[in-house]
Amino acid sequence: MLRSFSWPILQVKKMVDNNSGGEADNFDWDTEDDLEIDNYAISAPSGLSTPCGEAVLGSAEAGSSGNSPNSKIIDHFVGMGFSREMVAKVVEEKGEENSDLILEALLEYSASTLPSSSNSKLIDHFVGMGFSEEMVVKVVQENGEGNTDSILETLLTYSALETTASVQQNPDSGNCSSDYEGSLLNDFSDFDSFSESEEIMSPSSEEERKLLHSTKMGYSEAEASVAMERCGPDSTIEELTDFICAAQIAKAADALFPLEDKPFSNGSSHKKRRNWGYDLLLRKKKLKLEKRFDEDDDAVHLPNPMIGFGVPNEPDQITNRVLPEAALGPPYFYYENVALAPKGVWTTISRFLYDVEPEFVDSKFFCAAARKRGYVHNLPIDNRFPLLPFPPRTIHEAFPLTRKWWPSWDTRTKLNCLQTCIASARLTDKIRKALEDSDGEPPLGIQKFVLEQCRKWNLVWVGRNKVAPLEPDEVEMLLGFPRNHTRGGGISRTDRYKSLGNSFQIDTVAYHFSVLKDKFPGGINLLSLFSGIGGAEVALHQLGIPLKNVVAVEIAEVNRNILRSWWEQTNQRGTLTDIQDVQELNGDRLEQLIKNFGGFDLVVGGSPCNNLTGSNRYHRDGLEGKDSALFFDFCRILDLVKCIMNGTKSMII
DNA sequence: CTAAGGATGATAAAACGA
DNA sequence: TCGTTTTATCATCCTTAG
Numbered sequence: 001m002l003r004s005f006s007w008p009i010l011q012v013k014k015m016v017d018n019n020s021g022g023e024a025d026n027f028d029w030d031t032e033d034d035l036e037i038d039n040y041a042i043s044a045p046s047g048l049s050t051p052c053g054e055a056v057l058g059s060a061e062a063g064s065s066g067n068s069p070n071s072k073i074i075d076h077f078v079g080m081g082f083s084r085e086m087v088a089k090v091v092e093e094k095g096e097e098n099s100d101l102i103l104e105a106l107l108e109y110s111a112s113t114l115p116s117s118s119n120s121k122l123i124d125h126f127v128g129m130g131f132s133e134e135m136v137v138k139v140v141q142e143n144g145e146g147n148t149d150s151i152l153e154t155l156l157t158y159s160a161l162e163t164t165a166s167v168q169q170n171p172d173s174g175n176c177s178s179d180y181e182g183s184l185l186n187d188f189s190d191f192d193s194f195s196e197s198e199e200i201m202s203p204s205s206e207e208e209r210k211l212l213h214s215t216k217m218g219y220s221e222a223e224a225s226v227a228m229e230r231c232g233p234d235s236t237i238e239e240l241t242d243f244i245c246a247a248q249i250a251k252a253a254d255a256l257f258p259l260e261d262k263p264f265s266n267g268s269s270h271k272k273r274r275n276w277g278y279d280l281l282l283r284k285k286k287l288k289l290e291k292r293f294d295e296d297d298d299a300v301h302l303p304n305p306m307i308g309f310g311v312p313n314e315p316d317q318i319t320n321r322v323l324p325e326a327a328l329g330p331p332y333f334y335y336e337n338v339a340l341a342p343k344g345v346w347t348t349i350s351r352f353l354y355d356v357e358p359e360f361v362d363s364k365f366f367c368a369a370a371r372k373r374g375y376v377h378n379l380p381i382d383n384r385f386p387l388l389p390f391p392p393r394t395i396h397e398a399f400p401l402t403r404k405w406w407p408s409w410d411t412r413t414k415l416n417c418l419q420t421c422i423a424s425a426r427l428t429d430k431i432r433k434a435l436e437d438s439d440g441e442p443p444l445g446i447q448k449f450v451l452e453q454c455r456k457w458n459l460v461w462v463g464r465n466k467v468a469p470l471e472p473d474e475v476e477m478l479l480g481f482p483r484n485h486t487r488g489g490g491i492s493r494t495d496r497y498k499s500l501g502n503s504f505q506i507d508t509v510a511y512h513f514s515v516l517k518d519k520f521p522g523g524i525n526l527l528s529l530f531s532g533i534g535g536a537e538v539a540l541h542q543l544g545i546p547l548k549n550v551v552a553v554e555i556a557e558v559n560r561n562i563l564r565s566w567w568e569q570t571n572q573r574g575t576l577t578d579i580q581d582v583q584e585l586n587g588d589r590l591e592q593l594i595k596n597f598g599g600f601d602l603v604v605g606g607s608p609c610n611n612l613t614g615s616n617r618y619h620r621d622g623l624e625g626k627d628s629a630l631f632f633d634f635c636r637i638l639d640l641v642k643c644i645m646n647g648t649k650s651m652i653i
Numbered sequence: 654c655t656a657a658g659g660a661t662g663a664t665a666a667a668a669c670g671a
Numbered sequence: 672t673c674g675t676t677t678t679a680t681c682a683t684c685c686t687t688a689g
Contacts, residue, residue, distance in 0.1 A: 304663090338684065340661080340682075341662095342662080343661090343662075372683085420685065425655085426656070427656090452681095455681080455682080456683090492654085501685090609684050612684095613683055613684065614659095615683045616683090616685045617660065618685080618686050619686075
């Protein structure tokens with residue numbers, strides 16, 4: 001019964017409620033949408049769709065149900081700027097089921113056929129940027145279609161001229177900035193796009209079916225949710241479609257004109273110049289918007305110093321805050337991820353976790369290594385206390401034996417973030433040779449290079465001219481784990497680094513958990529999602545909070561083994577249940593677990609960050625990324641726990 | 654297992670303009 | 672001089688190919 005009243009519906013309802021109040025504070029009008037169209041189009045991520053994305057697409061389909069599916073899909077691609085004939089032909093050839101195939105074929109066709117077709121695509125591209133079609137056609141004719149940069153510059157000049165002139169003077173040629181204003185007004189007024197009840201009534205359990213639906217519409221799930229993200233939760237389907245089409249057209253244009261900037265500039269300046277073009281538009285847009293909004297509500301500003309609500313031995317502690325009603329426990333929850341995530345990610349995380357403000361903390365205030373992380377939790381924040389004794393707080397305290405080898409020009413006192421990989425032997429060898437070539441003080445250039453590499457790879461000095469990456473047990477110590485926590489039992493060295501690099505910093509987390517000690521003298525029941533090597537468990541244990549029942553969900557076998565062997569070595573008296581797959585933790589399973597020991601006191605999770613971190617060069621796809629989308633499983637499970645626990649409580653009462 | 658491999662966003666510093 | 676814009680610097684729970 002409880003399961004059918006599940007999270008996607010709740011979330012959609014919540015968002016509609018939020019915004020029907022007339023407050024636009026969750027909206028993102030003020031940020032670089034145009035730029036982001038570009039970014040998202042290029043990265044083309046795949047992953048889970050947010051529930052709201054599904055819901056809106058679902059409603060759109062219902063709304064256009066008068067059309068046959070075939071004509072709908074044709075309309076869709078025509079809307080993207082392809083000719084109707086071409087689309088019809090391709091749909092007939094490829095079948096209407098696989099829109100990816102269709103899109104590919106269309107792009108191929110238009111690239112290989114007449115220049116006029118690419119011409120129209122180019123025009124669409126600029127129209128998509130907000131210029132009027134007439135102006136674009138004219139400018140493209142003037143400049144030739146080969147040079148998109150000069151087209152863009154000319155367009156910007158023209159539109160700037162027209163902005164200063166009166167709009168009435170030239171009704172035919174359209175006006176870039178007034179187009180913008182018009183579309184913005186439209187955006188603000190168009191809030192009645194779908195009815196709330198429609199969403200509430202729609203079935204939510206058939207998630208896979210919905211994914212199929214949205215992809216049938218021709219959008220990837222990621223595109224749909226990104227569009228939702230960017231356009232706001234209750235924007236019209238037209239806005240969403242526009243957004244996605246713009247992204248796809250941008251992608252298509254990039255595919256058609258990949259080389260044109262290469263002769264006179266490298267890749268990065270190519271990007272800069274394009275951004276410059278977009279920037280002008282954005283500035284105009286921003287100026288207008290700044291009259292409406294005082295601040296950019298969407299931007300999550302990271303505190304400096306990054307001490308969250310406070311850290312030991314620092315002033316500026318905040319000891320009380322007001323949590324939103326929906327966020328209050330039980331259970332307490334604690335969610336963690338990298339602080340420097342792509343734009344908008346923390347806004348989304350916060351929105352999905354009952355609008356709780358994230359607490360950003362750098363673990364350099366707790367140990368000798370930096371670790372900038374955001375934590376969303378509903379724990380009390382007064383009377384926190386740290387784990388004692390304090391771990392070493394500087395590099396020299398942590399590695400006293402290396403002190404004699406440390407050159408005077410390496411002034412680091414803290415290490416950088418501990419990552420999952422270490423420097424290659426070749427690099428440390430290169431550094432040694434570079435230093436040996438110069439006797440005495442090395443030249444500044446060499447110093448700079450060496451320092452750069454030391455910072456990048458967290459190298460420490462272990463001999464004359466000799467730097468080395470940290471050993472796994474040193475990483476364990478810095479992170480606050482017991483020595484040899486990850487050692488042995490069949491785990492490779494590489495895996496140790498990986499598991500440790502993905503873990504909590506114990507002292508930081510323990511400081512936040514310390515408020516639980518008084519509240520649960522008899523011990524707590526813990527649900528630990530993506531538990532890794534058991535950072536939450538170790539932190540609670542070191543605080544002296546007994547662990548009664550722990551349910552740990554972790555995909556990697558090596559990590560489960562580490563947690564279990566720690567559990568046995570520390571003579572825990574509670575029970576440890578480990579679950580491999582987060583999908584296994586459905587309503588039934590949770591209901592059963594909760595019935596067994598009367599509910600969870602704390603739900604902890606740090607979902608994978610590999611699609612969020614800047615270290616990832618290949619798939620920094622944001623929350624929609626394959627792994628980081630598991631965040632939505634955290635939300636799903638937390639919501640289920642809340643529902644079930646409130647349900648059982650009311651039954652008991 | 655090893656090595657090679659940029660991109661992004663925040664922040665600080667510098668240049669610019671009135 | 673101050674406020675704004677441009678440029679430089681820095682840090683980053685990593686993936687892929689071999």
